[in-house]
Amino acid sequence: MSNERRVLVYPDKNALVESVSARFLSKTADVIRDRGVAHVCLTGGTVGIAVLAAVSTSPARDALDWSKVHFWWGDERWVAGASDDRNEKQAREALLDGLDVPAGNVHAFPSTDGGLSLDEAADAYASELASFGGDELAAPRFDITFLGVGPDGHIASLFPDREGIRETERTVIAVRNSPKPPPERLSLTRPVLNASARIWLVLSGSDKASALGLALAGASYTEVPAAGAKGRKRTVFFVDRDASAEVPERLIAQDY
Numbered sequence: 001m002s003n004e005r006r007v008l009v010y011p012d013k014n015a016l017v018e019s020v021s022a023r024f025l026s027k028t029a030d031v032i033r034d035r036g037v038a039h040v041c042l043t044g045g046t047v048g049i050a051v052l053a054a055v056s057t058s059p060a061r062d063a064l065d066w067s068k069v070h071f072w073w074g075d076e077r078w079v080a081g082a083s084d085d086r087n088e089k090q091a092r093e094a095l096l097d098g099l100d101v102p103a104g105n106v107h108a109f110p111s112t113d114g115g116l117s118l119d120e121a122a123d124a125y126a127s128e129l130a131s132f133g134g135d136e137l138a139a140p141r142f143d144i145t146f147l148g149v150g151p152d153g154h155i156a157s158l159f160p161d162r163e164g165i166r167e168t169e170r171t172v173i174a175v176r177n178s179p180k181p182p183p184e185r186l187s188l189t190r191p192v193l194n195a196s197a198r199i200w201l202v203l204s205g206s207d208k209a210s211a212l213g214l215a216l217a218g219a220s221y222t223e224v225p226a227a228g229a230k231g232r233k234r235t236v237f238f239v240d241r242d243a244s245a246e247v248p249e250r251l252i253a254q255d256y
């Protein structure tokens with residue numbers, strides 16, 4: 001199996017979201033069949049949440065044994081637990097609240113009202129990850145990691161030219177002075193994200209075209225963090241036509 005990066009282009013955001021949600025359901029079922037459990041890492045952002053909403057309304061949804069799925073997040077905004085800005089809250093409303101998932105399988109980042117400082121929250125999430133980790137990585141090796149991509153090329157809360165994107169020791173970092181509000185965030189680091197079997201990046205809109213073009217043209221990941229996303233088995237960029245404007249034709253795959 002090749003682990004080269006692939007780009008799949010869809011006519012519009014809707015087609016992209018429908019395709020990714022269907023692939024998610026079938027791949028997660030495969031993983032559960034093969035391994036007995038699936039660890040999935042979610043992203044915030046409009047496309048990632050739209051994928052979850054599409055999973056929620058899919059007829060195939062109820063065929064999956066959701067008790068075998070663990071949900072994690074690639075990053076979180078450091079806000080109150082009830083804030084609409086929480087990636088967790090958006091994911092719960094779009095999908096998780098309607099599923100039969102044991103509460104212990106939903107591994108959300110702490111929030112500002114949990115009594116922890118930002119650094120303590122990062123440590124707490126690192127411990128949670130470590131309890132599912134092995135000898136070589138203090139975190140689960142996710143089966144599927146979703147990543148949204150910002151117009152600046154950021155993934156999770158790893159921003160261009162910031163220290164977070166270079167972090168290789170810690171699994172979780174506290175982010176301060178984020179260029180995108182809110183200024184304080186929590187994020188997984190590259191080693192954890194790239195330990196995933198599959199990374200599925202989801203991009204829609206012309207404001208992503210430049211970052212995507214640069215990521216695929218060999219930009220350094222410190223300048224364009226999306227360039228550094230690489231799953232162990234697969235790295236797929238699911239993009240709509242507008243986001244694909246600067247993707248070289250030869251890199252566009254016909255199928256997964």
Ligand SMILES: O=C(O)[C@H](O)[C@@H](O)[C@H](O)[C@H](O)COP(=O)(O)O
Pocket residue numbers: 043044045046047048075077087147148149150151154155156157180181202204
């Ligand atoms: O934490 C955040 O502020 C967002 O989650 C952000 O990182 C998002 O994932 C990307 O900007 C892609 O967003 P869209 O999917 O809306 O394009």
